[in-house]
Amino acid sequence: MKQRTPVIAAAISGLVMLAAFFFQPITAPYLGLALNWAIILSSVALLVAIASLVVTHIRFIAKGRKGFLYSIVLVVAFLGTLVLGWYLGLDDPAFLKAIRTVLIPLENALMALVALVLMSAAVKIFRVRGWSILTVSFGLSALVFLFLNLGFLRFESNPGLSQFVSTLQGLPVVGARGLLIGVALGALLMALRVLFGQEALRE
Amino acid sequence: MSEQPDDLRICPHCGQENASHTMRCIRCGQELEELFELEGFETTGSSDGEISENEPTPMAEILASLDESPLLSDADNEDANPDVLAEIAENQSDSDKESQDWLERIRQRAKEEEDAAGELAKGAIAMDDRRSQEGRKQVDEAFDEIMRRIREQNEREKARRTRRVESDLVDENGDPEWLRRIRELHPDRENDSQVTQVTSGMKDTSDDEWTEEELQELLRREVGIPETPVEEPEQEITTEISTPSSVEEGVEIVSTIPEDEGIQGEPAQAETEPEVIHNIPDDEEEGFGGGAEDDIPSEESAALDLIEEPIQTEGELPSVTDGETEEALPEEETEANSEEKISEVESENLPSTEEPISTKEILPDLLLLKNQRERAQVFSEILGQEGRRTIPVLHESSRQSKVGRLVLGLLLILGVLLAILIGPSGTVDLPLSAPAAAFAKNLESVGSGDEVLIILDYQAATRNDIEPLAKRALDILKEKASNVRIVTSNPENIWLAGNLSQTGQVPDEFIPGGILGYLALAVGETPSWGEQPIDQVFSGNPDLFSGVDQIVLISDSAEFVRMWLEQVSPWKPEIKTSAITTSVSAPILLPYHDSGQLQGIAAGLADAKALDVEPQNLVNQRAFQVGMLLMIVVLLLGMIMKADEDAQRRSEERTQ
Numbered sequence: 001m002k003q004r005t006p007v008i009a010a011a012i013s014g015l016v017m018l019a020a021f022f023f024q025p026i027t028a029p030y031l032g033l034a035l036n037w038a039i040i041l042s043s044v045a046l047l048v049a050i051a052s053l054v055v056t057h058i059r060f061i062a063k064g065r066k067g068f069l070y071s072i073v074l075v076v077a078f079l080g081t082l083v084l085g086w087y088l089g090l091d092d093p094a095f096l097k098a099i100r101t102v103l104i105p106l107e108n109a110l111m112a113l114v115a116l117v118l119m120s121a122a123v124k125i126f127r128v129r130g131w132s133i134l135t136v137s138f139g140l141s142a143l144v145f146l147f148l149n150l151g152f153l154r155f156e157s158n159p160g161l162s163q164f165v166s167t168l169q170g171l172p173v174v175g176a177r178g179l180l181i182g183v184a185l186g187a188l189l190m191a192l193r194v195l196f197g198q199e200a201l202r203e
Numbered sequence: 204m205s206e207q208p209d210d211l212r213i214c215p216h217c218g219q220e221n222a223s224h225t226m227r228c229i230r231c232g233q234e235l236e237e238l239f240e241l242e243g244f245e246t247t248g249s250s251d252g253e254i255s256e257n258e259p260t261p262m263a264e265i266l267a268s269l270d271e272s273p274l275l276s277d278a279d280n281e282d283a284n285p286d287v288l289a290e291i292a293e294n295q296s297d298s299d300k301e302s303q304d305w306l307e308r309i310r311q312r313a314k315e316e317e318d319a320a321g322e323l324a325k326g327a328i329a330m331d332d333r334r335s336q337e338g339r340k341q342v343d344e345a346f347d348e349i350m351r352r353i354r355e356q357n358e359r360e361k362a363r364r365t366r367r368v369e370s371d372l373v374d375e376n377g378d379p380e381w382l383r384r385i386r387e388l389h390p391d392r393e394n395d396s397q398v399t400q401v402t403s404g405m406k407d408t409s410d411d412e413w414t415e416e417e418l419q420e421l422l423r424r425e426v427g428i429p430e431t432p433v434e435e436p437e438q439e440i441t442t443e444i445s446t447p448s449s450v451e452e453g454v455e456i457v458s459t460i461p462e463d464e465g466i467q468g469e470p471a472q473a474e475t476e477p478e479v480i481h482n483i484p485d486d487e488e489e490g491f492g493g494g495a496e497d498d499i500p501s502e503e504s505a506a507l508d509l510i511e512e513p514i515q516t517e518g519e520l521p522s523v524t525d526g527e528t529e530e531a532l533p534e535e536e537t538e539a540n541s542e543e544k545i546s547e548v549e550s551e552n553l554p555s556t557e558e559p560i561s562t563k564e565i566l567p568d569l570l571l572l573k574n575q576r577e578r579a580q581v582f583s584e585i586l587g588q589e590g591r592r593t594i595p596v597l598h599e600s601s602r603q604s605k606v607g608r609l610v611l612g613l614l615l616i617l618g619v620l621l622a623i624l625i626g627p628s629g630t631v632d633l634p635l636s637a638p639a640a641a642f643a644k645n646l647e648s649v650g651s652g653d654e655v656l657i658i659l660d661y662q663a664a665t666r667n668d669i670e671p672l673a674k675r676a677l678d679i680l681k682e683k684a685s686n687v688r689i690v691t692s693n694p695e696n697i698w699l700a701g702n703l704s705q706t707g708q709v710p711d712e713f714i715p716g717g718i719l720g721y722l723a724l725a726v727g728e729t730p731s732w733g734e735q736p737i738d739q740v741f742s743g744n745p746d747l748f749s750g751v752d753q754i755v756l757i758s759d760s761a762e763f764v765r766m767w768l769e770q771v772s773p774w775k776p777e778i779k780t781s782a783i784t785t786s787v788s789a790p791i792l793l794p795y796h797d798s799g800q801l802q803g804i805a806a807g808l809a810d811a812k813a814l815d816v817e818p819q820n821l822v823n824q825r826a827f828q829v830g831m832l833l834m835i836v837v838l839l840l841g842m843i844m845k846a847d848e849d850a851q852r853r854s855e856e857r858t859q
Contacts, residue, residue, distance in 0.1 A: 025728065032727015036736045039716030039723060090697060091709045099698045100663075107664035116612050119834060123841035127848065139842055146835050149786070149809065150828055151633045166634075172790035173797075180765070180794060200391070 007197050054078060055194050144168065256499035267468035380415070446611075615833050622829035637811035638789075638796045642803025645753070645781050646676060651684040653752040656778075658721075658767070659691040659700055659710060666699060667805045667822045668785045673703050673757045675814040676783060676805070688748065692717045712741055718766045724748065725774040754780045768800045781805075 017034065020027035057071035065071075081099070088095045122142070129135045147153070148169060155162035192198075212221045212235050214228035221227075227234050248739055283737035378386075572580065649655060657677070661669050680687050689700060692714040700710045714720040715737065724736055724747045756764050764782050772780055779802045784792060786807030795801045805813060818824075 021726075028726060028728040029730035032723050032735050033730070035716075035719055035723035035727060039719050039737060042717075042719065043715055093701075096698050096701050096709070100701065103695065103698060104663045104666065108661055108667075111664040114832070115834075116608075116615060119611055119615065120608050121838045122834070122838045123607070126841045126845035131845070131849075139838060142838055143835060146831055146838075149633075150831050151809075152828075156634075162634075173793045176790045176841070177794045180791070 004197075007194070011195050011197050014191065018195075139173075145172070222480035344348060611837060615830065618829045618833050619826045622826040623823050626825060633809050633812070635813055636806075636810060638793060638801075638804035639806070639813035640803075641796065641808075642781050642783075645779060645802040645815045646679055646755075648681050649685050649753055653683075653685045654750045655680055655685050655687050655753045655755060656747070656751045657689040658688055658754065658758070659689060659696040659703075660693045660754045660756070660758040660760060660763050661699070662695060662759055663699055665785050666702065668755060669759060669783060670699075670702050671808070671811060671820045672783045672805045672814055672817050674820065675811075675816045676755060677703055679814070685753075688712070688743075688751075690714055690719055702756040711743065712747070714747075715740055718763065718770065721747075721767065721771050722774075725771045748775050748778065751775075751778050754778050756780065756782040756784075758782065759785045759788060764788070764792055764801075765795070768795050774799065 013034075020031040020034070024031075054075060057074050060068045060071040060106065061075065084095055084098075090096075122139075124139065125135055145168075148165065153165070155165055212225060213219070214221060214231060214233050214235065216233035217228060217231040219228050220237065221229055225235065253311070286311065435472030498774065510816035642648060677687065689703075689708075689710045690712040691700065691710045696711075697709050697713065701708065716723065720737060723735070724745075727735055727737075729735065729738065729745075734745070741747075756767060758764050764784065765840055768780065772778070780800070781802040781804070783805045784807075786809055789804060792801060792804055792806075796804050804810075808824070809828070811821055
């Protein structure tokens with residue numbers, strides 16, 4: 001019963017929301033109210049997550065755990081942002097500039113690291129995975145589309161070749177369509193399983 | 204004949220009336236003796252009823268009565284006492300008179316009746332004959348069953364005794380088989396005192412288990428191999444190496460067995476016993492199932508299965524050279540005491556499996572089938588791989604890989620830096636895409652005073668791909684004097700929104716709850732009983748979508764745009780929606796443009812041309828191109844390295 005209760009609640013909630021979507025505009029206020037409840041719950045969950053993060057790192061600092069210096073940075077940055085934002089306000093230009101000065105280089109550096117890791121993975125993928133359909137198709141497609149997006153090739157004088165290149169560039173869209181259809185079907189089936197309580201049987 | 208009338212017979216025992224032809228009372232089972240009584244003939248024993256007819260007379264009494272019978276004793280006792288003979292003669296004369304009387308009656312009766320035996324007598328005799336035949340048959344069957352059991356038990360006992368004798372085989376020096384094996388394995392740690400102890404332990408433990416010799420005998424019986432001559436010393440040595448497990452078993456129980464029970468066996472048999480390592484098939488054929496194992500008791504066949512394992516792993520046994528055997532043995536025997544040797548034998552036998560011998564070295568001395576050899580090879584390889592990594596680790600951080608990654612990173616940074624520092628920034632000259640052109644056209648359609656809702660949802664890391672386009676779009680909208688309202692549900696955009704406008708403002712509204720907040724605002728209506736909780740966070744009009752003509756999604760997340768189009772837009776179908784996104788997200792969103800859900804898509808710097816973004820507002824295009832070229836080179840490098848490794852491996856295989 002303890003396992004079935006959440007599933008029953010989820011199924012009833014889904015059915016109510018589905019009915020509310022169909023019986024518009026009579027059910028519009030109730031649907032908005034239910035969505036507001038969900039927003040409040042998710043906001044509270046976010047607060048709990050922030051509190052848990054801070055408490056965990058404070059505990060790391062208190063115990064002197066390995067890498068606790070990073071925990072000190074995190075706690076100090078969090079408290080500084082909180083206090084400054086509370087004191088100066090979110091629309092203070094100095095506060096906004098200070099945060100932006102830290103935030104933008106930090107995320108750019110992370111993105112550059114991602115690019116580096118991707119390069120390393122591109123080198124290793126053939127050594128680790130060997131020659132297979134997956135690796136060969138990955139390598140060829142990466143080479144082709146990287147080169148096409150460089151902008152070096154211009155085929156305006158040759159309409160046939162230009163059409164061929166544009167067809168090649170449309171291939172990712174084909175894959176994206178398949179991906180989206182798969183996602184939609186999966187979400188639909190998952191919703192049906194939840195509505196009919198089939199998720200409880202799996203446990 | 205009988206005194207009773209012919210139709211009914213009354214039982215003298217219980218009074219039950221029986222039919223005239225019945226021989227026993229139907230109530231109490233009492234035999235109706237009167238039917239068999241003849242006139243003038245007195246039955247002594249049976250009439251008394253003391254001895255039942257069903258009770259079998261003991262054989263001893265019968266023999267004793269025969270011995271005491273005067274008829275039999277006459278021939279034997281020729282020199283008997285004359286008094287006794289006279290007495291016997293008198294008795295004989297009396298009995299002769301009586302016999303003459305009843306014989307006369309019988310003869311008279313026979314004359315009167317047609318059949319001399321009489322009808323009732325004939326029936327009784329026939330029934331007695333039948334009953335006696337049935338009883339005799341049962342007795343014979345029971346006797347045969349008992350004899351069969353006795354024979355089987357005797358055969359089992361014989362087989363058991365034979366095995367015990369074979370297991371206690373000793374050589375011409377009086378050394379048992381197991382001792383010779385230990386000497387071969389550990390020639391430098393031998394002691395005579397230990398010999399006796401281990402012998403006794405070995406003897407008793409091997410009573411109920413199959414030994415090597417028994418298994419050899421079984422294999423010979425199965426395969427039909429002639430016995431190996433004793434004169435081959437190499438095979439003998441090989442055999443001794445093969446079964447350390449039996450030695451260990453003997454050592455383990457040595458303290459519980461007295462020493463004087465030592466060696467009991469037949470040396471002659473030990474000499475003729477062949478020394479051949481065998482490997483009895485266990486599951487590849489039905490040999491064991493239907494062959495020699497049928498003659499083995501169940502518990503012994505189970506022991507046989509246990510013994511098969513060490514036989515299979517002979518390739519893993521410690522290597523012992525033939526030369527280092529018995530020459531060094533006498534010197535070393537006097538040095539150590541027995542207990543130390545036992546423990547050393549155990550301790551040196553057990554870890555010896557860590558250094559397996561190649562199976563090929565032992566194969567010439569083994570009698571293995573092809574299938575068994577392959578299995579032994581596989582087993583040896585498995586044991587050899589113990590503790591080693593068999594699956595390559597993807598993230599193995601070796602020093603070489605770290606250096607390679609460092610070189611790659613330095614190459615990338617150096618190339619981009621050179622591209623930035625040297626020469627002009629360059630421009631991207633790509634053909635204008637249809638979604639980007641549609642976006643520009645949709646933006647141009649915005650009239651003066653139109654309400655445009657800008658939704659921000661991007662990260663600082665992608666700002667270089669988005670913000671030039673977003674800035675230009677906002678400038679166009681400002682030029683058209685449209686009413687722009689910028690909102691976000693991403694806290695990061697509170698600070699990033701200042702990059703989009705010259706005044707450094709924050710977004711007009713912050714929508715809590717992410718996509719749920721937008722959905723609640725799109726779906727929900729203000730109820731009659733009051734306002735929704737989310738309405739309280741707005742500084743301006745809480746109806747976010749009222750009067751909005753255009754919505755521009757500025758997001759680096761295709762997932763966010765997809766959720767908007769699938770969840771929020773259906774509730775506001777009259778509002779046109781377009782998106783500014785990154786090049787990475789563009790392929791996912793293009794189907795929505797094809798379906799008409801998105802009016803246009805401006806994706807990254809490649810579409811900057813559609814909005815006429817000034818080159819100085821874009822990032823260095825030459826650095827971008829250099830970075831892309833480096834990625835292509837690295838990818839090709841990975842392919843070439845893999846091809847080179849494969850070529851080297853193939854050449855090594857050819858040379859091998």
